[in-house]
Amino acid sequence: MGTRDYARIFRRSWLLIVVFAIVGTLAAWAVTATTTPRxxxxxxxxxxxxxxxxxxxxxxxxxxxxxxxxxxxxxxxxxxxxxxxxxxxxxxxxxxxxxxxxxxxxxxxxxxxxxxxxxxxxxxxxxxxxxxxxxxxxxxxxxxxxxxxxxxxxxxxxxxxxxxxxxxxxxxxxxxxxxxxxxxFAETPSTPVSPNLALNLAIGLAAGLALGVLAAILRDLIDTRLRTLDDVEAVTTAPIVGAIPQAPRSRSGNILAEDDPGSPTAESFRILRTNLQFLDVDGPATFVVTSPSSGEGKSTVTTNLAASIAATGVRVLVVEADLRRPQVHNYFGVEGGAGLTDILIGRAELADVVQPWRSPNLHILAAGRIPPNPSELLGSHQMRELMTQLQERYDVVLYDTPPVLPVPDAAILSRTVGGVLLVTSIDHTRRDEVRSAVTALEKVNARISGVVANRLPGRGTTSYLAEAYHSSSTPQREPAVESEDSLSDFEQFLRAPGGGAPLDLDSRKSTFARSGRRSHRGHETSP
CATH class of the missing domain: 3.30.70.1130 (EIF_2_alpha)
Incomplete structure (x- = not known):
């Protein structure tokens, strides 16, 4: 372990160390109080x-x-x-x-x-x-x-x-x-020589601190789950492009970027949207959204990110490319019986199965019927042709795929898109899973655009994002620009890649439009 590893452990487990120090001090006091004076x-x-x-x-x-x-x-x-x-x-x-x-x-x-x-x-x-x-x-x-x-x-x-x-x-x-x-001649002493309260308290404090540090190190070795953004940064060189706070349990299945735009979660997705625009304005704005393993919230990230991008006037398509356990159509509340698989086997055209959602800027391509051979379909020539067609018709295409480690589906699609968003879940994803997922993607020459740290715990009853952004603001449907002050506050939790000032509505739209699809101008506005 290096200095950075120890610093990460101490930041992660400082409360545990403090508890041990307090317990050690109290134990020393108790021993002193119950020891017969001499x-x-x-x-x-x-x-x-x-x-x-x-x-x-x-x-x-x-x-x-x-x-x-x-x-x-x-x-x-x-x-x-x-x-x-x-x-x-x-x-x-x-x-x-x-x-x-x-x-x-x-x-x-x-x-x-x-x-x-x-x-x-x-x-x-x-x-x-x-x-x-x-x-x-x-x-x-x-x-x-x-x-x-x-x-x-x-x-x-x-x-x-x-x-x-x-x-x-x-x-x-x-x-x-x-x-x-x-x-x-010896005189009768008035004060005891032992126990020495000050000395015992110092020893108890030192022993408690030492045991606390040892417990923190053992905890880090045994429990390898990601706990903080520092943990995420320690296991991958990819930038952290998003830090999503834990949504209330009663609303965890909602698209908060659309349903509650004033919430801290919605604000964090707007930050993620802005950070993606700084990554590479010259590459195609097509992203595979995946995770190392299941249960990390990749579909939640996909749907909320899509709604956040579409709110700026950019045409967005969400492709439900998880042909094993599709969930995106449930989030949006659209029909999932026909979709991607029907196009790939020639039973339907794109215009027949693409569904709009609430606005003309956001469309959903559901998975359709679950096939017996998902990997073969996603790696087929028909899929590559469809991805080229979608790239030409939409400003941004988000592919919601299965996790990287259990099946090869995400790695297959990653070779064809402009970048990969790897979603990790705090207190769920393990460090070795992130490393293995990154290795699997690098083997197919996938470009990992960034990592999204999902389900960050709040501080007290409100999250730190709420404190940073909503201390004196009135929720609005979609703010045109994130203020520079707000981004500065957020940088203490998220190192936004690229730096610079956030883009206004027009520049956002033009940024995604400059991503290699200039032929889009000659197409119809409907699929």
């Missing part, structure tokens, strides 16, 4: 020795004390020191567990011991810290005195009494060489 208290002791008065004796005594301090730091957590304290306070804990609550440190270049005791009771923690110093001093006195006494006995027995610095015999009563003096 307090710590620290006492300190000074370790010294009676080294004599000469410089040499002082140096030797200091080195001896440094060695003893390190030894005492380990000794203080041993049972010989801790057991008396446990018994005195009546603690129900083993010496090993008790030692886990004791921390001993030696400040740098000192002969001091700092003893820190942690516990759930602040008073007991302070008392135990002080008691440990006392117990250590008692234990050290016993150990060191015993060692000195044994040495004196051995020397006396050998006739070599211990002498002091002046050469006088040392009394036989043993004196420990090291003394431990408590210099700081």
């Amino acid at each position: 307090y710590s208290a620290t006492s300190a002791a000074f370790v010294s020795s009676d080294a004599g008065g000469t410089l040499n004796e002082l140096t030797q005594g200091n080195a001896f004390t440094q060695q003893r301090v390190n030894t005492y730091a380990k000794l203080i957590t041993e049972p010989i020191v801790t057991e008396p304290v446990i018994e005195d306070f009546g603690l129900d804990v083993s010496p090993g567990a008790f030692a886990g609550d004791v921390t001993v440190s030696i400040p740098v270049q000192t002969t001091m011991l700092e003893v820190t005791v942690s516990g759930e009771s602040p008073a007991i923690a302070a008392s135990v810290a002080n008691a440990l110093i006392t117990s250590l001093a008692t234990t050290v006195e016993q150990i060191e005195t015993t060692a000195v006494s044994s040495t004196q006995v051995m020397l006396d027995a050998a006739g070599n009494p211990v002498l002091d610095a002046a050469g006088n015999p040392v009394p036989s009563e043993p004196v420990p060489p090291v003394q431990i003096t408590q210099v700081r």
Whole structure:
């Protein structure tokens, strides 16, 4: 994955990441709130020795004390020191567990011991810290005195009494060489040292973010459905020429470009119409409208796009070239019993089966009876001749075909038309399906004019198109020109190819009319 892929994943799943971060923070707060507070208290002791008065004796005594301090730091957590304290306070804990609550440190270049005791009771923690110093001093006195006494006995027995610095015999009563003096008494703490709310919240937030990012990446790997326009752009180099918002369920089967021209969906089809005019004004305005798989709304796009183009005064023909599951005639509410198949097998002429719809500019050629061999009919010489004839008679011809991946029908017709519109459905089409469909079309040298992202979810109760275009406008039957400001707002959701200013009504009509059918002027206006 590259930087762009990660950016796409984060834009797509930012809400998931935020949810994980919030959950992690709340979990950290809950753990902190339910954890028993612990307090710590620290006492300190000074370790010294009676080294004599000469410089040499002082140096030797200091080195001896440094060695003893390190030894005492380990000794203080041993049972010989801790057991008396446990018994005195009546603690129900083993010496090993008790030692886990004791921390001993030696400040740098000192002969001091700092003893820190942690516990759930602040008073007991302070008392135990002080008691440990006392117990250590008692234990050290016993150990060191015993060692000195044994040495004196051995020397006396050998006739070599211990002498002091002046050469006088040392009394036989043993004196420990090291003394431990408590210099700081632990005080009862007022605030707990754990749990640390701020630290725990930071850890919870970081853990939640990390898990959220991981979940977003796993989601992207497992769920390959298109979710945003960024997803569509990531799987194909073809331009996105249309972004159609999700229509209300009650109106999803209507031709909203005609029935509700003020709706966001109708506005998006007018944007799609304008973008198609910028693609290639010199090529034939004949398009195959297809999709990678079924259920992606290609017939809805075909019918609404046709109505939107026809509203500008351009002559449009919709060919129901899906000879397997024809739906276009149902959208328009026209007769579907006779149509394309009848022309191809020679049972009817074009003028006999073409049907007008609401205006003289929009005509429908239904599929007719479903044949047993759709692919053979669409790839026949008769079909190619008919497509040439339709190109001469109409300014724009839209072929509604089956999906690309299940059957070859769309690929067959794509070789003869001016371009292909590939319809994808947000939250339905998978990325690998788009790639496979593009590959299948490229194998037959089809020209993919653009991709239409269908069923984009709205933002809140209204779609973003409604917000961009209809915040202060009154719906009209057909605006003559999309304002330049409106197109600029829409560019944040759709990269319109070609750029430039939108065309007015006359230039739209002339743009489609310049698409290689100049002989159209010599034909009759009816099929």
